[in-house]
Structures are given as C-alpha cells and as structure tokens.
Amino acid sequence: MKVSLTFHKVIVGLLVIYLLIPLVGTFLFSIAGKWDHTILPESYTMKWYIELFQDERFYDAFRRTLFLIVMSVGLSVVIMLPTIFIITVYFSKWERLLQAVAMLPYGIPPIVGAVGLIKVYSNGPIQIAGTPWILIGAYFITILPFMYQGIRNSLRTLNAVQLVDAAELLGASKFQAFRTVVFPNIISGILVSTLLSVALLFSEFAMANLLVGGRFETIQIYLADKLNSSGHLTSAIVITYYSMVLLLTGIVLKLTLKNEKNDVVSNEKRVLSFFKKQYRHKNTAVEGEK
Amino acid sequence: MRKIKKQKIYLLALLLPFILFVIGFEIGPLLAMIKNSFYADDGIQVTIDQYITIFQSDFYLQAIQNSLVISLFSAVVSVIIAVIAAYSITKFSQKIQNRLLMIANMTSNFEGIPLSFSYIILLGNNGLFTLLFAKLGWEVFADFNLYSWTGLILVYIYFQIPLAVMLIYPSYQGIKKQWKEASSLLGGSSFSFWRRIGIPVLLPSIVGTFSILFANAMGAYATAYALVGSNYNLLSLQIASLVASDVALKPQLGSALGVLLATTMIGAMWFNERMMRRIRRDLR
Numbered sequence A: 001m002k003v004s005l006t007f008h009k010v011i012v013g014l015l016v017i018y019l020l021i022p023l024v025g026t027f028l029f030s031i032a033g034k035w036d037h038t039i040l041p042e043s044y045t046m047k048w049y050i051e052l053f054q055d056e057r058f059y060d061a062f063r064r065t066l067f068l069i070v071m072s073v074g075l076s077v078v079i080m081l082p083t084i085f086i087i088t089v090y091f092s093k094w095e096r097l098l099q100a101v102a103m104l105p106y107g108i109p110p111i112v113g114a115v116g117l118i119k120v121y122s123n124g125p126i127q128i129a130g131t132p133w134i135l136i137g138a139y140f141i142t143i144l145p146f147m148y149q150g151i152r153n154s155l156r157t158l159n160a161v162q163l164v165d166a167a168e169l170l171g172a173s174k175f176q177a178f179r180t181v182v183f184p185n186i187i188s189g190i191l192v193s194t195l196l197s198v199a200l201l202f203s204e205f206a207m208a209n210l211l212v213g214g215r216f217e218t219i220q221i222y223l224a225d226k227l228n229s230s231g232h233l234t235s236a237i238v239i240t241y242y243s244m245v246l247l248l249t250g251i252v253l254k255l256t257l258k259n260e261k262n263d264v265v266s267n268e269k270r271v272l273s274f275f276k277k278q279y280r281h282k283n284t285a286v287e288g289e290k
Numbered sequence B: 001m002r003k004i005k006k007q008k009i010y011l012l013a014l015l016l017p018f019i020l021f022v023i024g025f026e027i028g029p030l031l032a033m034i035k036n037s038f039y040a041d042d043g044i045q046v047t048i049d050q051y052i053t054i055f056q057s058d059f060y061l062q063a064i065q066n067s068l069v070i071s072l073f074s075a076v077v078s079v080i081i082a083v084i085a086a087y088s089i090t091k092f093s094q095k096i097q098n099r100l101l102m103i104a105n106m107t108s109n110f111e112g113i114p115l116s117f118s119y120i121i122l123l124g125n126n127g128l129f130t131l132l133f134a135k136l137g138w139e140v141f142a143d144f145n146l147y148s149w150t151g152l153i154l155v156y157i158y159f160q161i162p163l164a165v166m167l168i169y170p171s172y173q174g175i176k177k178q179w180k181e182a183s184s185l186l187g188g189s190s191f192s193f194w195r196r197i198g199i200p201v202l203l204p205s206i207v208g209t210f211s212i213l214f215a216n217a218m219g220a221y222a223t224a225y226a227l228v229g230s231n232y233n234l235l236s237l238q239i240a241s242l243v244a245s246d247v248a249l250k251p252q253l254g255s256a257l258g259v260l261l262a263t264t265m266i267g268a269m270w271f272n273e274r275m276m277r278r279i280r281r282d283l284r
Helices: A002-030 A047-053 A056-089 A092-107 A110-122 A132-142 A144-158 A160-169 A174-202 A206-216 A219-226 A231-262 A267-287 B002-036 B049-056 B058-089 B094-108 B112-123 B128-136 B149-172 B177-185 B190-219 B222-228 B235-244 B251-283
Strands: none
Touching: A002 A231, A002 B058, A002 B094, A002 B112, A002 B149, A047 A231, A056 A092, A056 A132, A056 A144, A056 A160, A056 A174, A056 A219, A056 B002, A092 A144, A092 B002, A092 B251, A110 A132, A110 A206, A110 B002, A110 B190, A110 B235, A110 B251, A132 A144, A132 A174, A132 A206, A132 B002, A144 A160, A144 A174, A160 A174, A174 A231, A206 A219, A206 B222, A206 B235, A219 A231, A219 B112, A219 B222, A231 B094, A231 B112, B002 B251, B049 B058, B049 B251, B058 B094, B058 B149, B058 B190, B058 B235, B058 B251, B094 B149, B112 B128, B112 B149, B112 B222, B149 B190, B149 B222, B177 B190, B190 B235, B190 B251, B222 B235, B235 B251
C-alpha cells in the first residue's frame, strides 16, 4: 500500500512541476539580471519591472483593454439582466430559445466569429471594422454564455418567479419588484460571472488581432508585438498580466466558495462542485446548439 | 385585458437591445459567413467553387489535416495523462486535492500569447533549457526546434492538460469504494476491477473530455500565431490570413474554411453531448 502512495506522489509531483515550470521560468526571467549558462539566475534585478512601469505604451494598452472590458461587460450586465429576468418571469416559453442563443458562442471559436464580423462590418451601412466598437459588440457575444449562466442560476436559486408574484400581490409594480426584491439578492451571483468575463476578455487575443489589430493596441496585442524584443521585459509584462488574471480568478473562486458555503453543501464537496459547475457549463453549451 | 397587453409590449421593448446585439454580432455574422462562402472571389457570382477549391488544393487540405492531427494527438496525449494524474490526485487528502485542482485551474489560465512566450524563453533558440542542455552536452535535445511541429504539439499539450484534469477528475467521484470492495469480495483483482468496472464507467466522460479538448485545439489561434506565425500550415492560421492579412485577401475562401472549421467543432461538441447523456444515465 505504501509503495503505491509513493507512486501517486511521483505522478502528481511530476504533473505539478510540469505545469509550473513555464510560470516559474518566466517569473525568474523577469527578475534576472544575468542568466546565461546556469540553472538559476546569477543576479537579480527589478529593472525590467521599473522599465515596464515607465513604458507609456504599456499604460495605454492597459487603459484600452480596460475600456473594452468595462464597456462590454457593463453593457452585458445592463442588457442581460432585464432580458433574462423578463424572459424567465413573463415569457417562460422562450427560455429554450434564449438558452440556445446565449450558449451558441461556446461552439463558435473566435477565429470563426471574426470571419463573419469582418464581412458584415467592413462595408455596408455600419462600417466599424477596425474600430474598438466592433470589439465591444464581439466581446458582448463572447461573454454571453457566462453572463447568461450566472444570471439565470441566480434567478433560479432565488425562486424569482414566486418572489415577483408575491411582490405584485402586495401591490408592488413590476419595476419595484425587480429593483427592491430581486436585484439585491442576485448581485453576488452576477459578480462572479462578471469577474469571470473580465478575466476571459483580459486574455482575449484572436478577435482583437483580427478585427482591430495595431489600430487599437490592447494588452494582448502589445504583448504579441513585444514577443520578439527583450525577453526580460516581455517576461515582466507576462508576469504582471498573469498576476492580474490570477487575482481575478482567485476572487471568483473565493466568491463561489462563499456562496456555496451558505448552501447546504458538505465541506469536502465544495471545491469539487465548483469544477463540476464549469463542466456543466461546457455541457449546456452543447445542448444550446440544437 | 388591454392593460396586460400593453404591459407585454413594454416588456418586449426592453428585450430589443438584446435582440439587436444578438442579430448584429452573433447570428448575423454567422449567416453572413455561410452566405459568403457560396460566392466566387468577385463576391457577385453564386457558386460552390470555394469548397471545390479547398478540396482540390493540396495546400488547404494539408492545413485541415495538420489541424486535425495536432488536435487529435494533443487531445489523446492529454486525456491519457489526465486519466492517470486525476486518479493519483484522488489518492490524497481532501485538502491537498483541492490545492492540486487549484493549480490546475490556475495554469489553465496560462494560455495563448503568454504561454507561447514562456516556451520561447525556455526552449526557443536561445532558451534557458536549450542553452543548458547544450552546455550539458545532451545531444538528444540538439535537434529540437520549438518553432516546428514538435514544438507546437508540446505547447498544445501543455494547455490541454490542466483542462483535461479538471474535466476528468469529477468522474472519479462516481466510482464508489463499495464497488471495489464488492469486486474484490467476488474474487476480482484490482486489474479486473478497472478493466470491467472502472474504465467502462469512466469511458463516457473520457470520450466527452476528449471531444472538448479536440474542439479546443481546433479553434486555438493565439498560441499557434505567437509560436509559428504564418510559417506553419494550420487551419486557424490560414483562415486568419485569408480574411485579415495585408496580402492576398480572399474573404470568400476564408468563409468556406470557417464554415468547415465550425462544422468540425459543432460535430465534436455534439459528440460530447451524446457521451454526457450516457454518463448521466449510468450514474443516476
């Protein structure tokens, strides 16, 4: 029995090392001064980070990415919240259609989405190809499955339909019912899908590169452009960028765990069910395509 | 009655922005792509020439083949590694299991441009390991070229493994300890348990995971773009250069390739869904 546990330790150890080597390597490279022929760097320095944080282009790229994310995620919340609410509560016969439409983007890779978008918007009445506006629209669709799942699940666990009925019986208007009863109760659920969307868009490259490219340099485009210049500086960008993504996903994980702690879920199943949920995301993606 | 009707109209009006966005950026472009794939290069004549061109061109057939091969290969390797690794993970205490899944989740976010870059500084022409191996005189690695087929496969496998582990891991929870006990009480060895019970129970989720990984690799663009640029003949890279490069724009041909890619992906996803149906029936 003891032998077999050693075996599992070796397997898992190898896996973890394999997964972490590129990350650790990039991190070390970003703080390395001189590093040519040794296993660990010969000297360490912060100068790459200092150089990075003095680079105007980095800030500009970061600002542009932020702009795109705030616009598309904000727009998504503002539009999806009433849409899903209205359809769940008042037009429940359309729920399947909504699901199909909202989950479709899962099956469509960005590279395919971009082909159609270029076609529609490079000529004709609305010529926004090459401008950030087309990206906002495209990103709205990219994050649609996440937002849909998050909002719909929150409404479900809340029993929104019954709540609204009760509120209306007590004399509230539809808008009042939504604003004072439903909305405060689903904020935390929406927060999770919002942060997930932000992390997703942060690392989006395909659409940005194909639809807009260098004309509106996002953080990913900037990174791709820097790929062939100083390795140390690029490592610093990668690490800075990745820390932000980690921070976001970390918050998501924390929030998910906290939400589920409130439900009656046994201690050991909590993290597991988070992953299962992701798994289910993928499955419903397929159901939606029919 | 009339009041209710009026209310419904207001509510429907609130749905308008959503409908507009979906038509403008999801359904519209998809239909436009499909339609566009049935036009000749001039964009006027309706024809299926684009598809004929693809299936008669060695170049594009090779792109499709390369994409299929790299997707199949990376998916198979990652699934095998994940099946073994996920099983090993289940042998640890719950706390460590959660930590390990956290690492998998964390590294699954490390993909695309940053991942390719990371491999370049580790294994590229002047990469840390490349130099180190050369210094140590390990001849085996002397021929290794990251900017090639091997390098591409290596990077694809890297970004597939964490995803595969996260997808396979939950299905091990479906294998009950009691089954093992029952099997050994009836005289079955550990091997025969896995052969007759364990693997068959896992199979639907293995196949399902495989199709997700396959689709994931088929659609991957950023990683390949950063690593090999346009030097390597992959379907996603070809589509990109046909619709958005500086030279030789052929949007109709690009659309046709896009339709083919989307069809493969939806096929893989459909397959996955069939398999998931099975696992659900098995486990419940």
